[in-house]
Amino acid sequence: MKRIVLITIAIVFWCLLPTFAQQETTTLRQKANAGDPAAQVKIGNMYAMGQGVVRSSQEAVKWFRKAADQGYADGEYRLGGMYDVGFGVAQDSGTAIKWYQLAANQGLVDAEYRLGIMYDQGRGVPQDNVQAAKWYQVAATHGRPEAQFKIGEMYEEGRGVHQSYPEAKKWYFQAAQQNRPEAQFKLGKLFEQGLGVPQSTSEAIAWYQKSAALGDTEAEHALRALEK
Numbered sequence: 339m340k341r342i343v344l345i346t347i348a349i350v351f352w353c354l355l356p357t358f359a360q361q362e363t364t365t366l367r368q369k370a371n372a373g374d375p376a377a378q379v380k381i382g383n384m385y386a387m388g389q390g391v392v393r394s395s396q397e398a399v400k401w402f403r404k405a406a407d408q409g410y411a412d413g414e415y416r417l418g419g420m421y422d423v424g425f426g427v428a429q430d431s432g433t434a435i436k437w438y439q440l441a442a443n444q445g446l447v448d449a450e451y452r453l454g455i456m457y458d459q460g461r462g463v464p465q466d467n468v469q470a471a472k473w474y475q476v477a478a479t480h481g482r483p484e485a486q487f488k489i490g491e492m493y494e495e496g497r498g499v500h501q502s503y504p505e506a507k508k509w510y511f512q513a514a515q516q517n518r519p520e521a522q523f524k525l526g527k528l529f530e531q532g533l534g535v536p537q538s539t540s541e542a543i544a545w546y547q548k549s550a551a552l553g554d555t556e557a558e559h560a561l562r563a564l565e566k
Contacts, residue, residue, distance in 0.1 A: 363390050370401065375410035378402070382416060386425070395426030406437060415441035415449040422452070422461075431462030442473065450477035451485045458488070467498030475499075478509055486513035487521045494524070494533075503534025514545070522549035523557040530560070539564065 363384075369377035382401035385394045399420050405413025418437030421430045435456055441449035454473035457466045471492045477485035490509035493502045507528055513521035526545035529538045543564060549557035 370404075373404075373408070375405035375408045375413055378405040379410065379412050379416060382413075395420070397426075399426035406440075409440075409444075411441045411444040411446040411449070414438075414444075415446050415452075418449065418452070431456065433462075435462040442476075445480070447477050447480040447482050447485075450480065451482050454485060454488060467492070469498075471498030478512070483513040483516035483518045483521070486510070486516075487518050487524070490521065490524065503528065505534075507534045514548070517552065519549040519552035519554035519557065522546075522552070523554050523560070526557060526560060530564070 366377050366380055370381045378401045382398045382405070383389070384391050385401065386398035387393065391397075399417065402413050402417040402420060406417040407413075414437045418434045418441065420426050421437065422434035423429065435453070438449045438452045438456065442453050450473050454470050454477060456462055457473060458470035459465065463469075471489060474485045474489040474492065478489045486509045489499075490506045490513065492498050493509065494506035495501070499505075507525065510521045510524045510528070514525050522545045526542045526549065527533075528535050529545060530542035531537070535541075543561065546557040546561045546564070550561055
């Protein structure tokens with residue numbers, strides 16, 4: 339009897355889920371229509387992903403733009419992303435840069451990192467290692483692990499910054515602590531070669547093992563080489 343009651347409750351609850359979702363969407367749309375930029379971004383995300391609505395890149399752009407036009411950083415960033423990839427609008431790297439810059443100026447770490455990539459690759463702006471390093475470092479300081487890895491690479495190679503193995507090690511280590519396998523591999527290389535750190539085969543192996551466990555094939559090759 340208890341099992342039947344539990345099954346009945348589960349069925350009733352499952353049937354109510356669409357109603358709850360509809361009510362939540364309705365409330366969210368009301369807030370968005372009233373000018374709430376956070377709600378506008380959420381509605382935009384729903385249209386971009388096709389979650390609870392028919393997927394529409396144009397509708398996503400419309401709602402992101404409403405939030406962006408109010409100076410809402412997440413709206414600016416997401417609108418920049420639509421221009422960056424040409425989703426719902428004609429692809430335009432220059433316009434993407436404009437919106438990323440506005441969001442980055444408000445401290446949005448995702449926008450800071452994207453600006454670094456745009457300058458690094460010369461997309462929408464002339465390629466500029468100094469600007470790329472600047473924005474990677476800002477995003478890295480704000481905790482973005484991909485940016486920590488990128489600025490680590492720039493310090494290792496001396497691109498846009500003065501070459502420094504200790505600085506490279508510092509940023510690789512921060513990214514490695516956030517389980518970035520490429521950073522763990524790079525740390526292994528620094529320890530294997532004694533660059534910016536005391537040479538240590540055991541430390542190199544430890545970092546290669548961590549990286550390989552996360553699927554990094556370069557780390558797997560490095561491990562096999564050390565085992566010969």
